Amino acid sequence: MKTFVEKIGVAAIDMTGSLKATLLFAIKVVFRMFDRNAYNSAVKMVLVEQIYFTSVQILPLFLTIAVIFGSILVIILMLVVKELGMVQYIGRFMIGFMVYELSPFITVILIALRSSSAINTEIAVMKVNKEIRTLEAFHIDAMNYLFLPRIINGIISVVFLNSLFSIVVLATGLIFSNFIFQMSFDTYTDVLINSIYFSDIIIMYLKCITYGVFITLIPIMFGLNATNELTSIPVSVLNGMVRVFIAIVIIEVLSLILKLI
Amino acid sequence: MISLDIPLISNLDVLNNIALIKLYRDNLPKRQAEQLVLKLLNRYKLEDIAYKRSADLTDEHRFCVMLLRAAMINEATIVIDRPFIILHNSQDSSFMKYALNTIDDLYNQCHILDYIWNKDRYIKDNAS
Amino acid sequence: MPHKHAFKVGLFVIIATFLIVSTIGYLVYKKGMFEKVYTYTLSVKSGENLTTGMPVVFSGFTIGNVEDLELSEEGIVLIKIKIPKRHIKWIRSDSVFALDKPLIGSAKIIVQTKNLNSPELSADNILEIATSSDINEMVKRIHPILDTITKIATNIENITADLSNPQGDVHKILKNTQKLTANFSEKSSLLEMAVSDQDSVVALHAAMKNARGITVQIENTLKKVNAMAVKTDEKLYGDEGLLPLVNNILKDLVVKLQKLDATVGNINTISREAAGSAKDMEALREQIDATIYAIQELVDRLDNLVPFKKEPDMRLP
Numbered sequence: 037m038k039t040f041v042e043k044i045g046v047a048a049i050d051m052t053g054s055l056k057a058t059l060l061f062a063i064k065v066v067f068r069m070f071d072r073n074a075y076n077s078a079v080k081m082v083l084v085e086q087i088y089f090t091s092v093q094i095l096p097l098f099l100t101i102a103v104i105f106g107s108i109l110v111i112i113l114m115l116v117v118k119e120l121g122m123v124q125y126i127g128r129f130m131i132g133f134m135v136y137e138l139s140p141f142i143t144v145i146l147i148a149l150r151s152s153s154a155i156n157t158e159i160a161v162m163k164v165n166k167e168i169r170t171l172e173a174f175h176i177d178a179m180n181y182l183f184l185p186r187i188i189n190g191i192i193s194v195v196f197l198n199s200l201f202s203i204v205v206l207a208t209g210l211i212f213s214n215f216i217f218q219m220s221f222d223t224y225t226d227v228l229i230n231s232i233y234f235s236d237i238i239i240m241y242l243k244c245i246t247y248g249v250f251i252t253l254i255p256i257m258f259g260l261n262a263t264n265e266l267t268s269i270p271v272s273v274l275n276g277m278v279r280v281f282i283a284i285v286i287i288e289v290l291s292l293i294l295k296l297i
Numbered sequence: 298m299i300s301l302d303i304p305l306i307s308n309l310d311v312l313n314n315i316a317l318i319k320l321y322r323d324n325l326p327k328r329q330a331e332q333l334v335l336k337l338l339n340r341y342k343l344e345d346i347a348y349k350r351s352a353d354l355t356d357e358h359r360f361c362v363m364l365l366r367a368a369m370i371n372e373a374t375i376v377i378d379r380p381f382i383i384l385h386n387s388q389d390s391s392f393m394k395y396a397l398n399t400i401d402d403l404y405n406q407c408h409i410l411d412y413i414w415n416k417d418r419y420i421k422d423n424a425s
Numbered sequence: 426m427p428h429k430h431a432f433k434v435g436l437f438v439i440i441a442t443f444l445i446v447s448t449i450g451y452l453v454y455k456k457g458m459f460e461k462v463y464t465y466t467l468s469v470k471s472g473e474n475l476t477t478g479m480p481v482v483f484s485g486f487t488i489g490n491v492e493d494l495e496l497s498e499e500g501i502v503l504i505k506i507k508i509p510k511r512h513i514k515w516i517r518s519d520s521v522f523a524l525d526k527p528l529i530g531s532a533k534i535i536v537q538t539k540n541l542n543s544p545e546l547s548a549d550n551i552l553e554i555a556t557s558s559d560i561n562e563m564v565k566r567i568h569p570i571l572d573t574i575t576k577i578a579t580n581i582e583n584i585t586a587d588l589s590n591p592q593g594d595v596h597k598i599l600k601n602t603q604k605l606t607a608n609f610s611e612k613s614s615l616l617e618m619a620v621s622d623q624d625s626v627v628a629l630h631a632a633m634k635n636a637r638g639i640t641v642q643i644e645n646t647l648k649k650v651n652a653m654a655v656k657t658d659e660k661l662y663g664d665e666g667l668l669p670l671v672n673n674i675l676k677d678l679v680v681k682l683q684k685l686d687a688t689v690g691n692i693n694t695i696s697r698e699a700a701g702s703a704k705d706m707e708a709l710r711e712q713i714d715a716t717i718y719a720i721q722e723l724v725d726r727l728d729n730l731v732p733f734k735k736e737p738d739m740r741l742p
Contacts, residue, residue: 077327078320081313088430092437124485125530158308166302173303174370176321196441203444229455230487233478237449
């Protein structure tokens, strides 16, 4: 019994410690983000490369998923709304559910699956290969050169790709609202505009920014936890990705609470 | 510092590995840094390896790249740590000497740290 | 290669930024963010269902929203609503505000303006808002419907009980009608003899035959009515239902028996002039009167009991 309680205690202490370390690292990164001296040609080069690999390279796949997935969800949503006789709430459903909730969630899941895992592996490999030591030897701050561009890229990618996903979903909504409800363009835009509140847009983008920070920061942290052994790489990626998904869920819940306040 | 413990960064090509120091420390524009690196590689007639990564390089090429990267620091003092571990196919220090002499204008001093039993390799080279 | 990446990334950032900025710009423009906003004050006794930000709706379109809610010194809830300048034309001095709480969905304030040419509503005026709730409205509407359904059920029970009772009115009427027709058939020669009017006697006989036919028809119909008691309300109350058929037949019977009454009246007149047959004729007259009265009563009762015309749209669940 005592051992069991002790185990729970150890787990709780570990969890608190991990959360504290993550938040402290996040605060450090955020402060560094606003430090002008942190930016130089090398950092800019890495940032451009990261945006290319995270946002531009994924764009055809992302847009295809947005069109297919968005269309299916919009059709289901509209048919359900029609069946329930709640056509007057179509704007609230489209904006509240598809744009504010589903769009950031799908975007962050796609980016996490593709880029977070890549970042985690990349940092872990660099650690195992002693490349982090190379940076130290040449007096290159890993925080500035490695972490900052990746975290900024996370923010930019989630914000931009989420916006694109939302625009694609709303565009498919226009087409299907015309087919299902015989809604004109003007009526559709009026319905949507009446359902949009700037406070909700701000919350949505804040959520995207937070997603962007944590889906890159957590893999970096877990990548740095890798030891000098090659076998530590998959362990680091596994732990990192689990924490990324936990972070996504926590951020989603917090954003819903923020909306209710 | 040139050492196997300070490897080339695996996700950067040769050009960027060398240019990184100028980009980060001197905030040199990317194009300018790249031009500079290409010129330096040309001294060894190695422009063709500019876009290769560390894993694709021979020992000699890797040594040259590491040397150039170390020389990117202004008024550099180069320390070579156990060079025959990097150039493990070389029997003597002749290639090392050639590599250092080619870019001698880029550094102030050069120190080589090696095991005592490798002393002959350097003596033989100096004698010849 | 890296420069190619830089170009693509630049293009991506420019296009995405343009899309975001233009979308937000369009929203700002359409929502009239920089437009002048007018504030009006409304009052209501209870702040229930009221929230800041809830929409103010005119003809189904949101024209403003609730900016603030406060409780006055008198304990009345004051609602401050914001209306942008472009929608101010819908708010007039004769505008009526109502708080609408639909069964599903959030509450809203509905504005109704009788005359759009009326003068503008002054910002100092505090209008009281009416409250309408879908649930309360539905409960109010359901009460009379439930009362009517109860009455109809009682009526149907009465009808079926009457039809099944051998001592009931319908059965009495049938017996009376049978008796009457039997009498008529027995006394046909007497009539002819007493009246000595060939036409009247023929008319009387025709009426009697008709009455016999009607009796058979009533009997058949009553059987159908009995069966009908267990059928659905559609069959009972529909245009082609059984009860309307009974009603029509009985009305037809009344008309025909009234004709019979006239004929018998004629016989009476003639009989006053003829001696000896008066007693028979009076008895006949009484029987016919009694029958007509009973049938008329039945028709009236059926008319009263079954609400053919009163609730034409009523449908039992």
